[in-house]
Amino acid sequence: MKYEIHRxxxxxxxxxxxxxxxxxxxxxxxxILLSGALSTDAxxxxxxxxxxxxxxxxxFSVRNSSRSIVAPTLTDPAMVMRGLSCYRQHxxxxxxxxxSAQSDAAKGLLPIPxxxxxxxxxxxxxxxYYITRKGVRMTGMPAWEFRISDEGLWSTTAFLMTLPxxxxxxxxxxxDASLSESCPPARDGSTFSTDRADMxxxxxxxxxxxxxxxxxxxxxxxxxxxxxxxxxxxxxGILPNTPENLVRWIRDPQxxxxxxxxxxxxxxxxxxRQMAVYLMALK
Amino acid sequence: MTRLxxxxxxxxxxxxxxxxxxxxxxxxGDAQRGRIALRQHECGVCxxxxxxxxxxxxxxxxxxxxxxxxxVAGKYPNTPAYLVRWIMDAPALAPETxxxxxxxxxxxxxxxxxxxxxxx
Amino acid sequence: xxxxxxxxxxxxxxxxxxxxxxxxxxxxVLFAGATLILLIVIGLVMYGIASGPRRIVIRxxxxxxxxxxxxxxxxxxxxxxxxxxxxxxxxxxxxxxxIQVTGKxxxxxxxxxxxxxxxxxxxxxxxxxxxxxxxxILLTTxxxxxxxxxxxxxxxxxxxxxxxxxxxxxxxRPGVYRGQCAEYCGGQHALMAFHLVAxxxxxxxxxxxxxxxxxxxxxxxxxxxxxxxxFRGGCAECHTVRGTPATGQLGPDLTHIGSRRSxxxxxxxxxxxxxxxxxxxxxxxxxxxxxxxxNAYTGRELRLVAAWLASLE
Numbered sequence: 001m002k003y004e005i006h007r008x009x010x011x012x013x014x015x016x017x018x019x020x021x022x023x024x025x026x027x028x029x030x031x032i033l034l035s036g037a038l039s040t041d042a043x044x045x046x047x048x049x050x051x052x053x054x055x056x057x058x059x060f061s062v063r064n065s066s067r068s069i070v071a072p073t074l075t076d077p078a079m080v081m082r083g084l085s086c087y088r089q090h091x092x093x094x095x096x097x098x099x100s101a102q103s104d105a106a107k108g109l110l111p112i113p114x115x116x117x118x119x120x121x122x123x124x125x126x127x128x129y130y131i132t133r134k135g136v137r138m139t140g141m142p143a144w145e146f147r148i149s150d151e152g153l154w155s156t157t158a159f160l161m162t163l164p165x166x167x168x169x170x171x172x173x174x175x176d177a178s179l180s181e182s183c184p185p186a187r188d189g190s191t192f193s194t195d196r197a198d199m200x201x202x203x204x205x206x207x208x209x210x211x212x213x214x215x216x217x218x219x220x221x222x223x224x225x226x227x228x229x230x231x232x233x234x235x236x237g238i239l240p241n242t243p244e245n246l247v248r249w250i251r252d253p254q255x256x257x258x259x260x261x262x263x264x265x266x267x268x269x270x271x272x273r274q275m276a277v278y279l280m281a282l283k
Numbered sequence: 284m285t286r287l288x289x290x291x292x293x294x295x296x297x298x299x300x301x302x303x304x305x306x307x308x309x310x311x312g313d314a315q316r317g318r319i320a321l322r323q324h325e326c327g328v329c330x331x332x333x334x335x336x337x338x339x340x341x342x343x344x345x346x347x348x349x350x351x352x353x354x355v356a357g358k359y360p361n362t363p364a365y366l367v368r369w370i371m372d373a374p375a376l377a378p379e380t381x382x383x384x385x386x387x388x389x390x391x392x393x394x395x396x397x398x399x400x401x402x403x
Numbered sequence: 404x405x406x407x408x409x410x411x412x413x414x415x416x417x418x419x420x421x422x423x424x425x426x427x428x429x430x431x432v433l434f435a436g437a438t439l440i441l442l443i444v445i446g447l448v449m450y451g452i453a454s455g456p457r458r459i460v461i462r463x464x465x466x467x468x469x470x471x472x473x474x475x476x477x478x479x480x481x482x483x484x485x486x487x488x489x490x491x492x493x494x495x496x497x498x499x500x501x502i503q504v505t506g507k508x509x510x511x512x513x514x515x516x517x518x519x520x521x522x523x524x525x526x527x528x529x530x531x532x533x534x535x536x537x538x539x540i541l542l543t544t545x546x547x548x549x550x551x552x553x554x555x556x557x558x559x560x561x562x563x564x565x566x567x568x569x570x571x572x573x574x575x576r577p578g579v580y581r582g583q584c585a586e587y588c589g590g591q592h593a594l595m596a597f598h599l600v601a602x603x604x605x606x607x608x609x610x611x612x613x614x615x616x617x618x619x620x621x622x623x624x625x626x627x628x629x630x631x632x633x634f635r636g637g638c639a640e641c642h643t644v645r646g647t648p649a650t651g652q653l654g655p656d657l658t659h660i661g662s663r664r665s666x667x668x669x670x671x672x673x674x675x676x677x678x679x680x681x682x683x684x685x686x687x688x689x690x691x692x693x694x695x696x697x698n699a700y701t702g703r704e705l706r707l708v709a710a711w712l713a714s715l716e
Contacts, residue, residue, distance in 0.1 A: 328680030381702030
């Protein structure tokens, strides 16, 4: 009996200690965060350990997420050439190419975009495809699935698989030969179609200027807040707020108001409709 | 303790981490007079304006965070000079707008602008 | 819109010569009498306490204090209040001005029949009367029960479906008074008000003559486009503008809308801004009323329509 009481007390003490530790940890985290001591600049490098942990996390995550992806045949030369055209258009700026460095903007990034010549040696094609398609958060790597068609993404992967085998001279020859090709954009394919209108709003970067209900963003006041949108009677003070007019405005704001700050984002009809449905549902 | 709770609360909201370096001043504008003028001109028929009785209109945009807004009418920098001109004669600045010129005097417009710049 | 109702919608500020002034007088007499009696009773109690115990004739107190005094006082009051009631129930002479007011959810249709088969002057939410003479108001409703009440001029009179109630009002004081529906009539009952303008006979006549004029098609190009947009937006389905093809019967007659003191039955002031706001956002301002929030106009068109309507003075 006595032993039991002691055991119980010991357990309670341990639990209280654990809770106290957690609280101290959270409190300490807050103190560090609020003190401003954490550097957010891109010139202070990560601790080696931090970098290793983040890198390992990336590898485990990508391996897990790309499990069910099955790569098509990636050896077709035409496909490789098409992939090179994507690489030339979208990748060299940050990743460079055999014999050429990345652009200046990319040189200042943290983490630094790696040379993709090595990637094919350490990642399976499914993982390369997955990273290219979905991007990597908190790095400069965007999700390309909304810009490049699925076929284009696999072609890019096919090119990446051949990249380690290229001399600078061979790369330049292939590059010249690829000039007639162009990277197939998502709009012509099926990739950039999603039922999730909030994804569309984010992928057209609407939230960089608008605060939009249901979307986490930079709390911007550049454009008007898009909350309780269904109650608004006018779009930009000009068009009656009907779904048709909203689609028109999203697709071509300058045709309605030539001096508006709202840019033409090249939104296609179907996407504008989905966005309009989303906005019109905001009570 | 309350201070810590406050800091924690606005951390979660991300609000107090923000420091606005731009604080527009309207020369000669008086926010309290502006509040009365906004009410007298019945701006609330079209706009949602915090602090003004029955100002719950949805024909124009809500003016809830007006001081933070970067642009007026999606066209002009939100500076006192543009705002005062806009309040006095919006169609002169944007011929397609629904906002009419309401015969607001410049002094009234300054007061209204001063009030709108208190809305964060 | 009216920020201070004390001067225009209060039984305590009754207009001279009006029924409300008589009612006010009666209230004041009752109030003063009750105060006097209260003071006498308090005085007797104080005296009783101060003078200590002594013998009184209980019978006298019961007979004089408990029977004679109330009978005399209440009888006098009854006679007085009956005489007031009698003078309230005046019959207007047969040549008196008659105005028909119809309660509607949630506004007031006001109609002046004109001589010589001329078309009636129909307006909304605003009555004008000449001062110094009794005016008969014929009250009815086209839907539910409403009650017509101008606190500074007269008591309440209900407007009952299928009946025409009469109210004779009179004001010797020129001025603008505000009235309100005094019988719950649905969701926007609280936003069902009107203005009554009492003015010298001459001014009243010229006002009525002006209201009798039809609207004319404007020459000014921007007003003209506002006029055309009015029809393009379907407004004429519900509204009449005399002198134009607009003959809708559901909503208020807009022939002289620009001359009125309010929009939305006392809800808003009347200028081009409230006009535009009401057209585009009537359901935000007065939810459930029959006027839709019109979404047929671009921003510029909305301003043009509002400007044309505001020009109809």
